[in-house]
Structure formats: structure tokens, C-alpha cells
Amino acid sequence: MPDSWLDLAPDTEFGLATLPYGVFSTDADPATRIGVAVGAHVLDLGAAARAVGAPFADAVAAPNLDTLLAAGRPVWDGVRAALTAWFTDPAFEDRIRPHLADRASVRLHLPFTVADYVDFYSSEHHAHNVGRIFRPEQEPLTPNWKHLPIGYHGRAGTVVVSGTDVVRPTGQRRPPGEQAPVFGPSTRLDIEAEVGFVVGTPSPMGERVPVDSFADHVFGVFLLNDWSSRDLQAWEYVPLGPFLGKSFATSVSPWVVPLAALEAARVEQPAQDPEPLPYLRGSEPWGLDLRLEVYLNGNRVSRPPFAGMYWTAAQQLAHMTVNGASLRTGDVYASGTVSGPDKEQRGCFLELTWGGREPLVLADGTERTFLEDGDEVVIRATAPGPDGATVHLGEVSGRILPAR
Known part of the structure; x- marks a missing residue:
């Protein structure tokens, strides 16, 4: 895997090979939103996508994963490719880092509506x-x-x-x-x-x-x-x-x-x-x-x-x-x-x-x-x-x- 400007430890729980999706809130902002776990952090995916001007920003600007799930394989692959680029290319650091939260401090929720x-x-x-x-x-x-x-x-x-x-x-x-x-x-x-x-x-x-x-x-x-x-x-x-x-x-x-x-x-x-x-x-x-x-x-x-x-x-x-x-x-x-x-x-x-x-x-x-x-x-x-x-x-x- 490529190196990240986050300086992730080789044995970190959620490295670039994983990048799982969840839904989180914080004490400062109780609204739920989509997060991506990376090392000791959670990325506010919707906010990051807006900051970068990602084409999938609307699909991830939601209180849970439902819209992203429905978007289909091409969008899923596009989001994952973008996440890898954001965390490995130093050119993205200034726009991505402000949207990282401490994973230990967030509250996690049911990630999608179970149909x-x-x-x-x-x-x-x-x-x-x-x-x-x-x-x-x-x-x-x-x-x-x-x-x-x-x-x-x-x-x-x-x-x-x-x-x-x-x-x-x-x-x-x-x-x-x-x-x-x-x-x-x-x-x-x-x-x-x-x-x-x-x-x-x-x-x-x-x-x-x-x-x-x-x-x-x-x-x-x-x-x-x-x-x-x-x-x-x-x-x-x-x-x-x-x-x-x-x-x-x-x-x-x-x-x-x-x-x-x-x-x-x-x-x-x-x-x-x-x-x-x-x-x-x-x-x-x-x-x-x-x-x-x-x-x-x-x-x-x-x-x-x-x-x-x-x-x-x-x-x-x-x-x-x-x-x-x-x-x-x-x-x-x-x-x-x-x-x-x-x-x-x-x-x-x-x-x-x-x-x-x-x-x-x-x-x-x-x-x-x-x-x-x-x-x-x-x-x-x-x-x-x-x-x-x-x-x-x-x-x-x-x-x-x-x-x-």
C-alpha cells in the first residue's frame, strides 16, 4: 500500500487497505453523517467531498449510508479511489485534515436503514x-x-x-x-x-x-x-x-x-x-x-x-x-x-x-x-x-x- 501523509503505523487497525464506512456524531455536533475510519481518525466524508469538489459529494452528504448504497458499483469504486488519493497525495492534506475527528471521541450509529x-x-x-x-x-x-x-x-x-x-x-x-x-x-x-x-x-x-x-x-x-x-x-x-x-x-x-x-x-x-x-x-x-x-x-x-x-x-x-x-x-x-x-x-x-x-x-x-x-x-x-x-x-x- 502507498504511504499516507497521516503517518499510519503498519499495524494500525484501519489502514488504507480497509477504509470502512460508518455513521458518526460528536458531542459538538449531534447530527449523524457518514464517516470513514482511517487509523485513529474518522473522516467526515460529506464535508471532505464538498471541500475537494468531488463528483459524488451529493451521494455522501447524508445522515447515513443509504444514498451511497443505492448509488451502485461505479460510484462505490470512485469513492474508494478518491479516498486513497486523498490520504496519499500531500496536495490534499490541507483540505482533508480539517475534517478528521478523533475516532475514540465519536459516537457510532447503525450505519444504514435495515430493509x-x-x-x-x-x-x-x-x-x-x-x-x-x-x-x-x-x-x-x-x-x-x-x-x-x-x-x-x-x-x-x-x-x-x-x-x-x-x-x-x-x-x-x-x-x-x-x-x-x-x-x-x-x-x-x-x-x-x-x-x-x-x-x-x-x-x-x-x-x-x-x-x-x-x-x-x-x-x-x-x-x-x-x-x-x-x-x-x-x-x-x-x-x-x-x-x-x-x-x-x-x-x-x-x-x-x-x-x-x-x-x-x-x-x-x-x-x-x-x-x-x-x-x-x-x-x-x-x-x-x-x-x-x-x-x-x-x-x-x-x-x-x-x-x-x-x-x-x-x-x-x-x-x-x-x-x-x-x-x-x-x-x-x-x-x-x-x-x-x-x-x-x-x-x-x-x-x-x-x-x-x-x-x-x-x-x-x-x-x-x-x-x-x-x-x-x-x-x-x-x-x-x-x-x-x-x-x-x-x-x-x-x-x-x-x-x-
């Missing part, structure tokens, strides 16, 4: 483990699992930005050995370490989006925690699937990493057998070498590898629209729990504790099967960037509050 939310189930290791936990005498994978990316339709209105506290959900659950349900707070509250994707360019109802059109529609990538109440979910999910066990909260990181930043992280996905139907085949690899880490109260408890996901985000998008369902700007879809083959690579506590039968022992000697009130979960991730650089996806965090 819709779909969550997939695309890690073979996760699906295999869940099958073994709940159906030990049967085949762990359902017959359809290797033929299509399985998903469920979630609740867009409860997608919240990182740092938002999560209230323990209450609902019906059936205690072990009982025939009738009881009502009360969830006792098996869990996380799911996932990667989210946001749609920019919409598609008309009735038209399919091919696998190879993925990058024309998806703007960027972020971290996502699909909080899950395993006891509410277990009682309700037959026959229609997740509902109240998932809909109470989904946390997303405040920084959206543009898809263009992940070119060096693209890898071949695992071999698919049987071969998917033609509409799920593409000509380019869209596996992504993202390296997640999960922390519970400061203790790293897992390192899920995204490169091993059986179904890619491009295949998920194609499947999501193959029936003619339209895409809208701000549609979010998530990968499903990211898990690897090793115990320390499992992306949820259901797997890490094998259904609660093998508690985690933390550094202070305390044990966890599922989340307790006051627990904080943080998910972080990185990816390889160009020329040996590291792309940082930031973090998504949340703390559990008692049920109300």
Missing part, C-alpha cells in the same frame, strides 16, 4: 455439530443441506449497532423431562458469530440475481452476532423454524468494509458434493479468508475460520432471489454461525459446551455453559489485504441485561 434481514445456516461444521447434539442417533445433516443454502427470515427492526445492551428474552420454554411449557426468562442464552452482507443495488421483483452478479449488488461486509435463545428456539421451531428465540436482537458492527477491500482475501470455497444446481454455480471464487475471534468477558474462547464456509455469500444471494424475490437497498443477510473443525473454532456456546454438557472454564476459574446477566461478548475479525497488509473488520459487542 430486510435473512440469516443462513452455511457452515457444514456448525450444522454437523448441531445435528450431533440434537439428533445423535440420526444423520447430522438434513437431506436438503448440501443442495441449497438453508435460511430463515429474521426481524429487521431489532438489528442494533455494536455496544447496544441486550435484554435477556422472555418466553415459552419446555424444561427437560416436562410435557408442558413454562413462561419466563431464557436460561440458555447464546451467541452466533457471523458475517453480514449489505445490499446496495436493488433488483426488480420477478428477476433472479446470478451468482456472478454478487459484486454488482453487495456493497460490503460487517460482523454480526445473531443472539439466540436456545430454550425458546427448541420449543418453537417445529414446524416453521426460528422466531422469538432469534428476533429479540441482532447486533452488527458499526463499520462496513467495502467488498473491494477484500479482493486479497478471496479464496476457493470447500469442494461441494453433490455439485449444486446450475443457478448456484459461478465462474469466480467467493470464499473469503476472514479470521474471527470470540471473546467472553475479555477471554478469547473461539477462533472461527470463515474460509471453510460451505456456501458462499454469492450463492446465498443467488438462492435468496431465485424465486423472484426482489432485493432492496439496505437488505442484510448473514452467513450463519461460523465454525471450524476444531473445538476452539466453534462459533457459538451451544457447540463450545456441547449443549451445556461441557462447561467452558475461563481464566478466572469461573465456568459458563450459556450466557449469564452482565456477560459481554465481543467478536472481532481480520483478513489478508494487498501487499501483506491486514484488513480489519472491527468488532461487534453486546452485554446481557436481566430480563424485564
